[in-house]
Amino acid sequence: MQLKPLLIAATLALAGPAHALYKIVGPDGSVTYTDVPPPPGSGQVSTLSPPAAGNRSPVQLPLELREATERHPVTLFTTQSCPACDQARELLRQRGVPHVEKTTQSEADREAWQRIVGGIEAPVLRIGSQTVRTLDRDEWNSHLDAAGYPQQSKLPPNYEFPAPEPLVPREEARPTPAPPRATPPAGETAPAAPGVKF
Numbered sequence: 001m002q003l004k005p006l007l008i009a010a011t012l013a014l015a016g017p018a019h020a021l022y023k024i025v026g027p028d029g030s031v032t033y034t035d036v037p038p039p040p041g042s043g044q045v046s047t048l049s050p051p052a053a054g055n056r057s058p059v060q061l062p063l064e065l066r067e068a069t070e071r072h073p074v075t076l077f078t079t080q081s082c083p084a085c086d087q088a089r090e091l092l093r094q095r096g097v098p099h100v101e102k103t104t105q106s107e108a109d110r111e112a113w114q115r116i117v118g119g120i121e122a123p124v125l126r127i128g129s130q131t132v133r134t135l136d137r138d139e140w141n142s143h144l145d146a147a148g149y150p151q152q153s154k155l156p157p158n159y160e161f162p163a164p165e166p167l168v169p170r171e172e173a174r175p176t177p178a179p180p181r182a183t184p185p186a187g188e189t190a191p192a193a194p195g196v197k198f
Helices: 006-015 063-071 083-095 107-117 137-146
Strands: 021-025 031-034 044-048 074-078 099-103 124-127 130-133
Touching: 074 083, 074 107, 083 099, 083 137, 124 137, 130 137
Parallel strands: 074 099
Antiparallel strands: 021 031, 021 044, 074 124, 124 130
């Protein structure tokens, strides 16, 4: 099946099945799009394959959202088993505010909470350098308005919010180095290591 209109070819490339599309430029300069491999001698052939699922480019945010996130990035601080934190997360998601969520998952996180967040309340919202404590929907929305975030979600349909991260970054467990062996004084030999002798 050959498809000549460029619009149809572009639509198939974006939304069609995961098989290849071909663009053929004939000797006379005519352009043809097809999903059937062209026979040899058809002209200059280009393969138009949709991107693989794992190679999708990052989601492009609308300009208004990009500017707000660059000037006033949003971080939500939460704790475990916190109904108000769930409501705060839902508020940001419904409004379409891209954000990072930092949560307490360990004793180290709980110890760092006071130092990083500056209080014991949860949830806490940080918009740029401004910190807003405890959930008050009107107050949070007012601060988000002032930071330039749209009141209605403008996130692309394929946007995915990142998973919550621990408040304190986890370091990979490192093996404990073996203690250094004592070097015998000059002229002495080290004692033989215990073990089986033959």
